[in-house]
Amino acid sequence: MSLELDRRLADVGTRFRIFPQPRFLQKTDGSGPLFAEPETVTVSVEPAAMRAGPGDDRMFVVDAIGKLPYNNFFRPPFRGSARPPVQPGQDGHFDQLDPSSREFSAATMYATVRRVLDIWEDYFGRAIQWHFESDFDRLELIPLIEWDNAQSGYGFLEFGFGRKPNGTIDHERPFCENFDVLAHELGHSIIFAEVGVPGSPFDEGVDYGGMHESAGDLVAIVASLHFHSLVDHLLDTTKGNLLTINGLDRVGELSDSREIRVALNSRRMSDVGDEPHERSLPLTGAIFDTMVEVFQQDLVAKKLISEDLRTRSTNLPGTAHDLIDIQAEFAAAYAGNEAAFKDSLLRARDYLGRLLAVTWGAVSPDFLTYHGILRAILQADREITGGENAEIIRACFAWREIAPVPTSMLLRQHTIANCGFVAGRGPAVATADSPTGHPIPSPRSNGASAVVRS
Known part of the structure; x- marks a missing residue:
């Protein structure tokens, strides 16, 4: 890599x-x-x-x-x-x-x-x-x-x-x-x-547009982290504390261009509309958060920070006292371990780069949704790590409210009555009311007499 x-x-x-x-x-x-x-x-x-x-x-x-x-x-x-x-x-x-x-x-x-x-x-x-x-x-x-x-x-x-x-x-x-x-x-x-472009004139491409802007930002972010001087400045400034408010403020000082700052945002899907740049923010944030979580997970595995510190920095404590304490603990952990912190961040960077490459190589542009991107990312993680980071990915996307929309057919419930498993004898016969041959439940039937056999 x-x-x-x-x-x-x-x-x-x-x-x-x-x-x-x-x-x-x-x-x-x-x-x-x-x-x-x-x-x-x-x-x-x-x-x-x-x-x-x-x-x-x-x-x-x-x-x-x-x-x-x-x-x-x-x-x-x-x-x-x-x-x-x-x-x-x-x-x-x-x-x-x-x-x-x-x-x-x-x-x-x-x-x-x-x-x-x-x-x-x-x-x-x-x-x-x-x-x-x-x-x-x-x-x-x-x-x-x-x-x-x-x-x-x-x-x-x-x-x-x-x-x-x-x-x-x-x-x-x-x-x-x-x-x-x-x-x-x-x-x-x-x-x-x-990825290509949507092929149907009926595809409004709302999430496709947001994905395009998010991808441009992520290509820039991952590529910029190949500058050793920038990575060193980032870690020396934050001490590896990239998810708390202090970390966000300091990383934002790296540049006044939007590409670096745009990853460090708190936007959820309920905060944005359909404009592509605005809509990109929750997706970019979820993916960037995933990289930082993988980075901190590696720090825990190397015993450079505690699981408790990782959890507290991830959950964004609500008081200034908490933030000061968290930053002080990161500073203490970083001192003398600068090379190890950098190695963990570069490995998380490369994991994210490969994760995105596999994802973008798999998704279809047609009627693309953020939920579809999430599933493609989970599949990519299974290909790369055997699913090691699935829970991190799910949590980061859930916080950003990236899930099937309420009207999605993915959320449709199917009872056995809906599926045509009702009481009756003999083979199903296709009729005008049941063109597939599945029996139509009686309006009075509550399905209690249905028998389902494997």
Whole structure:
């Protein structure tokens, strides 16, 4: 699994540098950037197979000049003017680029998308084929267009810039350097490729839309936890206490982008409507909670925390005194055991990545429901662990109120009278009232005389 991914790629892949989170984010004490330096990552493409751009056989960067955003009438491939493709260093790698340069931004966009694809193909255990493969063999990446927005579409990703408070373009905040946003958008492509789209015009796709946004967030969250600097910061800040209110507040400080914060929410199905981003919150929360519960279960198994501490942090005590005590106990347990806590979190991360890959590879997009996703996740856990985490999964989804809707046929009761087991002699005969041949119970019958034999 992905604990081995970087070891496998270290000697064969191509090196880039990526900021784990946007470089404009500041530490809470105002002492400087949260992540002052980019982190070196290695993608699966060998330097000899890397193309200038950067690009490879799956994707390529085009730094377009004067390009307008794609729309329903203007689509890939881009055929206009473009800046010269970014070249690798003499050693074939791209980790020598100056972070203040335009070339760094273009290389970061490629490296982020390639890295996220590598991670998720590792979890799937196979290549993820593009959903647009019938028209294009490679994903087009356009990093820096003069636009205060970004978008993904059929065969492309194109990114502009953030906005200043006055509404103008903020060139200090290029979206192509925002790992969360890029990973989220690639997540949509992964779902289109692996799950597909509803095929019936009568399918409103309410839960399908929520699942799509949730999947984009989860692709980004799991991928971001492959940055050692981010994982170290997360654990050093929370001491492994990821489910209490203090933990939620501190993790939220990792980023002001929605992808990280969105997992740390208290929304239940009764709190949300049909809008996809809003509806995604309970599903994302249930799945993220599952990862944290698996993480803490491993801490208990390693005798790093007690079962009592795990239970109290999971149940979200209602007083400030409880929260202070819980945080102090986690801090005491974390001190001196930092490497063991990190190992447990990375193992929980990889369990979640594999769980989602198996789930997404199994669900149908047609008339999809969150309850159907829950059943697919339970089946995936049986495949991966033999059902070891089933109770955790059920509890996390139950708290989020993810269950069959009250009108679901799954909740329909069937008495023996409903099933046609009533008193009578001789074979059942199909009639106009009973076209299947099952006897119709008498209105006066209470079923007491029915005889059921195996």
